[in-house]
Amino acid sequence: AQPFGLGRAATPAEIAAWDVDVAPDGSGLPPGQGGASRGEALFADFCAGCHGDFAEGVGRWPGLIGGYGTLDSRDPVKTVGSFWPYAPTLWDYVNRSMPYGNAQTLAPDDVYALVAYILSANDLVGPDTHLTEKTLPNVVMPNRHGFARDDRGKAERHLWRAEPCMTNCKPEVEIRMRATDLDVTPK
Amino acid sequence: AQPFGLGRAATPAEIAAWDVDVAPDGSGLPPGQGGASRGEALFADFCAGCHGDFAEGVGRWPGLIGGYGTLDSRDPVKTVGSFWPYAPTLWDYVNRSMPYGNAQTLAPDDVYALVAYILSANDLVGPDTHLTEKTLPNVVMPNRHGFARDDRGKAERHLWRAEPCMTNCKPEVEIRMRATDLDVTPK
Amino acid sequence: TGAAAAMVAGRARADDTLITQVQPWSRNLGDPVAAAPYGLPTPHEFDVVRRTVDWLTADAYSSVSFTPIHALDGTITPQGCAFERHHSGAIDLRKEDYRLMVMGDVARPLVFTYADLERFPRDTRVAFCECAANSGMEWRGAQLNGAQYSHGMIHNMEYTGVPLRLLLEEAGYDTSRRWVYVEGADAASNGRSIPIKKALDDVLVAFKANGEALRREHGYPVRLVVPGFEGNLWIKWLRRIEVRDTPVHSREETSKYTDTLADGISRQFTFAMDAKSVITAPSPQAPVRHGDGPLVISGLAWSGRGAITRVDVTLDGGQNWKVARLAAPPAPMALCRFYLDVAWDGAEMLLQSRAIDDTGYVQPTKAQLHAARGMNSTYHNNGIQTWLMRADGSVENVEVS
Amino acid sequence: TGAAAAMVAGRARADDTLITQVQPWSRNLGDPVAAAPYGLPTPHEFDVVRRTVDWLTADAYSSVSFTPIHALDGTITPQGCAFERHHSGAIDLRKEDYRLMVMGDVARPLVFTYADLERFPRDTRVAFCECAANSGMEWRGAQLNGAQYSHGMIHNMEYTGVPLRLLLEEAGYDTSRRWVYVEGADAASNGRSIPIKKALDDVLVAFKANGEALRREHGYPVRLVVPGFEGNLWIKWLRRIEVRDTPVHSREETSKYTDTLADGISRQFTFAMDAKSVITAPSPQAPVRHGDGPLVISGLAWSGRGAITRVDVTLDGGQNWKVARLAAPPAPMALCRFYLDVAWDGAEMLLQSRAIDDTGYVQPTKAQLHAARGMNSTYHNNGIQTWLMRADGSVENVEVS
Numbered sequence A, B: 001a002q003p004f005g006l007g008r009a010a011t012p013a014e015i016a017a018w019d020v021d022v023a024p025d026g027s028g029l030p031p032g033q034g035g036a037s038r039g040e041a042l043f044a045d046f047c048a049g050c051h052g053d054f055a056e057g058v059g060r061w062p063g064l065i066g067g068y069g070t071l072d073s074r075d076p077v078k079t080v081g082s083f084w085p086y087a088p089t090l091w092d093y094v095n096r097s098m099p100y101g102n103a104q105t106l107a108p109d110d111v112y113a114l115v116a117y118i119l120s121a122n123d124l125v126g127p128d129t130h131l132t133e134k135t136l137p138n139v140v141m142p143n144r145h146g147f148a149r150d151d152r153g154k155a156e157r158h159l160w161r162a163e164p165c166m167t168n169c170k171p172e173v174e175i176r177m178r179a180t181d182l183d184v185t186p187k
Numbered sequence C, D: 001t002g003a004a005a006a007m008v009a010g011r012a013r014a015d016d017t018l019i020t021q022v023q024p025w026s027r028n029l030g031d032p033v034a035a036a037p038y039g040l041p042t043p044h045e046f047d048v049v050r051r052t053v054d055w056l057t058a059d060a061y062s063s064v065s066f067t068p069i070h071a072l073d074g075t076i077t078p079q080g081c082a083f084e085r086h087h088s089g090a091i092d093l094r095k096e097d098y099r100l101m102v103m104g105d106v107a108r109p110l111v112f113t114y115a116d117l118e119r120f121p122r123d124t125r126v127a128f129c130e131c132a133a134n135s136g137m138e139w140r141g142a143q144l145n146g147a148q149y150s151h152g153m154i155h156n157m158e159y160t161g162v163p164l165r166l167l168l169e170e171a172g173y174d175t176s177r178r179w180v181y182v183e184g185a186d187a188a189s190n191g192r193s194i195p196i197k198k199a200l201d202d203v204l205v206a207f208k209a210n211g212e213a214l215r216r217e218h219g220y221p222v223r224l225v226v227p228g229f230e231g232n233l234w235i236k237w238l239r240r241i242e243v244r245d246t247p248v249h250s251r252e253e254t255s256k257y258t259d260t261l262a263d264g265i266s267r268q269f270t271f272a273m274d275a276k277s278v279i280t281a282p283s284p285q286a287p288v289r290h291g292d293g294p295l296v297i298s299g300l301a302w303s304g305r306g307a308i309t310r311v312d313v314t315l316d317g318g319q320n321w322k323v324a325r326l327a328a329p330p331a332p333m334a335l336c337r338f339y340l341d342v343a344w345d346g347a348e349m350l351l352q353s354r355a356i357d358d359t360g361y362v363q364p365t366k367a368q369l370h371a372a373r374g375m376n377s378t379y380h381n382n383g384i385q386t387w388l389m390r391a392d393g394s395v396e397n398v399e400v401s
C-alpha cells in the first residue's frame, strides 16, 4: 500500500531511548558491569523493603528466590530462580520496571550488579560474580527448557469438540466444595 | 399465551387515581363545574406569573392565546386558541401538569374554571361562561379539523426513492446562508 | 512536562524530549485500581459533555441538552453524555417506589413492581432515540454552528427490557383494540398514544441501557424503548399503559409533536424517524487542524424504518458523491457509523452526507422537504446537512443551493 | 414516601398509596437538563461498581478491580465499571504528550502524535477483553462467592481505532518478520510479543471505547485492542511497536501469563481465550428474592476464536441441559447475552452454563481441564461454573462432581 505520509522519521536518539528491550540472547543489553556484592548493597537500599534482604519477599510482595524442583509439584513456587528461562530478561525487567514506584532510575552498572546479586541469591552464580553484557547471556537458568509453545490446538481441541450430552448425562451430582467454607470473599 | 401470573390485580381506587386522561369526547372528565370569572382569579394567582394576566405569555414562557389565521402563514403562532383541536385536552393538561412545579394540586372545579378562563381569553367562550363535564366537550375549537394522520408514506415516499445522482449532479453550488451570520450558537 | 520537538529548518529534526527523557508516568505509579469504583472520563476530555442552548427554552426543567456527537466516534452513546429532554425535570424515583399499571381494555388490570418486571423474559437490542425536534432549529436554514446542536438530540444505546407485548398479554389485552396509551410518573407526562401494532412488535419496557441501570435522566428505573419512533414516545419513568380503541390526543400529540404543512393542516402521529445522516467530524466544533493530506471524514446515519444500506458523501456541495465505508453491518433502527478517507488538497470543501435505508428511502435535501411540506413543519427535519470547510480547516454550518 | 400496599388476609388488597396519593415526583420539578453535563449512575445504584479483593495483591497499584457483571445485563460494559488491571497504576498521559513509535525491522522508523493517528482510516468494532487470569482463583475449585469476582475480569466495549496493519505498512515493515513487540508508557510495561499475522489481521490502535475517549484507567489516550486474545496483550498507553523476527520473552510472557502443566512445563504464548460462559444472575451477589414461579436466568458467553453459536443451561448440575436463548446474533470475539426463562419450583438447583463456538469448541468442565492440564495451569480457566441456588433463593459458588 502507498504510505499516507503521516508521522515523522524517528531520530536515532529517540529510537535508542525507547528501544531498550533485551532479548534472551542478550541483544539489547548496553555495555556495563556489576558484581553481586555491590548488588547486595544496592538491593538492601532499593529493593529489600519489598523483596527482603535475601530476595525472599516481604509479606505479599514477590519473593525472587527458591522454588527449585517445585514446578511439577502440587504447589509450584515460581521465582526468578526456579522459573525464569533467561537471565537477560531479569536485566530488562529490573532496568525498566524496578524499583517499583521509582522505575528507570538505575544506571546500567547498577542493574548488572543487582542482577548478579539476585542470581547469586538463587545460587545460580557465585557470590563474587561480576556480570557484563557479554557474560550475562551465558548464565544458564534452570528452567531454560521449561517452556513450550501453546499446543492447545493439538493437545486439547479434540477433547472438547464432541456433540455435548443433553439429557440424563450423569446419574447423580454431588457438591464437592463450597466457596463459603473458604470464606475469603470480600464483604 | 399462558399468563406468567406476575403482578397483582389493580384495585378500583388505584385505577381511578391514575386513569385521569381525558379524551376528545370528554370521556375521563370528572363531574365538576367552574366559571371563567373565578378562573380569571385563579389564573392570576397560579398561572399569570408565567403565562401573563391575559394568558399572553411572559418572556419565553408560553402564551396561551392568539394566533388565529396564522397556521398557513410564514410564522404560525400556535396557542390553545389557534391550534389545539379539542377543549377537553386542555382540561387534561392543566389538571395533570400545571401549575408547573406544583402540578396536580388543583381541584376539578378549579380546573374547569381555569379552562373556562383560558377559552374565554381566546374568545372561544363568553366571559361569563361556566363549564362542566357535560358542556366542555361541546366547545368547538377553531383548529378542530386542522390535523391529518401521517401521510408521509403516500405523500412523500415516492419523492425520495430515485436512485440518487453520483456525478455531475449540478453545475454549481452557492452558499445561501451561514450560521455565523445569525451568531446564536452558545460559546 | 516536556516540550514537543521543534523543527529545525534545513537540519535534522531535534530529538523529542518526551521520548529521550524518562517521563514521570514511566517512572512513578499511576492511580491504584478502583481509584474510582465508578469512573468518569479523564479531566482532559472536560469538553466532551452535554450542552444546552439557553435561549431555546424558558427554563432548564423543560428543556434539552445535546449529545456531543462531534467528539464521539463509533455508534454507542455513553449514558453520561447522552442527550436529555425533560418536560418537568428528571425525577428521582426509587425501584422500591416504582409501580407500573397495565389497564384499560384488558381482562385483568394489573400492577407490577420493579421486581415483577425482572421475572418476565427479556430482550437486549441496540436502538437510537432521536427527538422529533432534532435539527428542528435547522429547518429554515443553517442556524446553530455545531453538529452537537444541529443533530445532537439523538443517542444510541443497547437496551435490555421486557417486550411490551408480554405485559399486554399478561393483562389479557382486548385484541380488537388499536392503541395503547403510555404515560410517565413525572408531572409533565400526560402521555402518548402508540398503535398497538407497534406495541406488540418491538417495544421494550426497558430497565438497562448499555448494560447498566438507566440513569435518572434517562428514566430510572424503567423507560419505554420504541425503536425507530420519535423520542417523545420513549416514555421515561413509565407508570401506566392503557389499552384503548382511540388515541388520547394528549397535549404532547396535538399542541406538540405535530408537523404543520403549508396549508396549515398539521400531520399528527408522525411516529417514524426517516433516514438521516450527518458528518460529525469535521464539523464546526471539530475543525481540522492538521492541514492538507489524509483526512478522515466520519459521520452517523440512521433510519427509523429499517437498516441503513448506504451512505454517500460529497466534498463539493452535492455535485459529485462517493460511497462511504460503513464501520459494521448496519442494524435496523440503530446508528450506523460511516467513514470516508480522503486526501484533502487544502482547498475549501462543502461536505454533505446522504443516507439510504433498506426501504429504498434516500435522504432528501432541505429544499426537497420544503417543497413537499412548506416552511413550518419543523419536526422531522431529516434534510441533508452542509458543512463549509475552509482552507484553514475551520468549519461552518451553511445552506447551499 | 409511601409504604407499599399490605396484603390483607382473606380480603381485598389495600390500595397502594404510592398509586392513590400524588407523589412528590408527579407534582414537583426534577433535575434540570445538564444537571450533570457528564452524568453518573443514580446513587440508588451505588453498589454497581468495580470491586477489589484486597488479599490478592500486595498493593492496589499492581492489582485488579472486577466488573460488576452480576448486576449488568445486555453485552456492553460501561467504561466506568469495566474491570481494571494495572501493573504500576493508571497513568495520566495527555494527548499532547502522547507519542507512538513504530520501529524495529521497518524501512522507515516513525513517530506518530495523537493527531497523526486520527488521520488514518479507522475501524469500529465490539470486542471483549478478558484477563488470562479471569477465574484463575477458581481453578482449583470454588473460592470467591460472586460472579463479579469469579468471572469479572472481563469487559466488552465498542472500540474505534486505526488498524495496526496500516501503521506497520506506513513504516514499511519487513514482511519476512514474524513478530511485533508492543509496549506501553507506564513503568510496568515491559511489553508483549504478538505474532505479526495477528497484528496484520484485526488488531486496532484504539482511541475510543463506547464512542468516547478511553478513560485513563483503560489506556487514555491510546490502547491496543487485540480481539480474542488475552487482556495482557491489550497494551494501555501504547507507546512503541517493534517489528521483530523473534519474541522478546519479556517478564510478562515468561514469569507471568504462562500456564504450567502437570509435568512442570509451561505453555507460553497462550494467546486465544477459549469459549466460556457464566450465569450472571442468579449468582451469589444476585440472589432470587421473589420465591418460586417465573425466573429469568441470564448470563454471558464468549469465545476468543470466533462467534458463539449456542449456550446450554442446566438446572440440575449437568444431568440435563436446555438450549438458552441468545439475545442477538452473536458477533465474533464479543460478549453474547443468553437467557433461559424457567418456572422455578422452589427447590434447590445447581445452575451451570456451557458455551459452544463456531469452531465447534464446547466449553469443558474444570475436571476435564484438570485432566488435560494438571492442577497448576491457573490461567485460561474457562471451565464450567456451578452455582448452588437454595430454596430461599440464596446462591453459592460450589464445585460439583
Ligand code: HEC
Binding pocket: A043, A046, A047, A048, A049, A050, A051, A061, A062, A064, A078, A079, A080, A090, A093, A094, A098, A099, A100, A101, A114, D058, D062, D087, D188, D251, D255, D256
Ligand atoms: C515498593 C515495593 C518494591 C520495591 C522497592 C521493589 N520492588 Fe520489585 N516488585 C514489586 C512488585 C509489586 C512486583 C510485581 C509487579 C507486578 O505486579 O507486575 C515486583 C516484581 C519484581 C520482579 C519480578 C518478579 C517476578 O517473578 O516476576 C523483580 C525481578 C524485581 N521486582 C526486582 C526488584 C529490584 C531489583 C528492586 C530494587 C532495585 C525492586 N524489585 C524494588 C515491588 C517492589
Ligand code: HEC
Binding pocket: B043, B046, B047, B048, B049, B050, B051, B061, B062, B064, B078, B079, B080, B090, B093, B094, B098, B099, B100, B101, B114, C058, C062, C087, C188, C251, C255, C256
Ligand atoms: C412557573 C411557570 C409556570 C406556571 C406558574 C404555570 N405554567 Fe403553564 N406552562 C409552563 C411551561 C414551562 C409550559 C410548557 C411545558 C413543556 O415544555 O412541556 C407550560 C404549558 C402550559 C400549557 C400548554 C401550552 C401549549 O400550547 O402547549 C397550558 C395550557 C398551561 N401551561 C396552563 C397553565 C395554567 C392553567 C397554569 C396555572 C394553573 C399554569 N400553566 C401555570 C409554565 C408555567
Ligand SMILES: [Ca+2]
Binding pocket: A019, A020, A021, A028, D242
Ligand atoms: Ca528492540
Ligand SMILES: [Ca+2]
Binding pocket: A069, A070, A071, A072, A073
Ligand atoms: Ca519436582
Ligand SMILES: [Ca+2]
Binding pocket: B019, B020, B021, B028, C242
Ligand atoms: Ca383512560
Ligand SMILES: [Ca+2]
Binding pocket: B069, B070, B071, B072, B073
Ligand atoms: Ca391564514
Ligand SMILES: [Ca+2]
Binding pocket: C044, C045, C046, C047, C048
Ligand atoms: Ca477534548
Ligand SMILES: [Ca+2]
Binding pocket: D044, D045, D046, D047, D048
Ligand atoms: Ca443496586
Ligand SMILES: [Co+2]
Binding pocket: C132, C230, C257, C258, C269, C270, C271, C379, C380
Ligand atoms: Co412526529
Ligand SMILES: [Co+2]
Binding pocket: D132, D230, D257, D258, D269, D270, D271, D379, D380
Ligand atoms: Co495466555
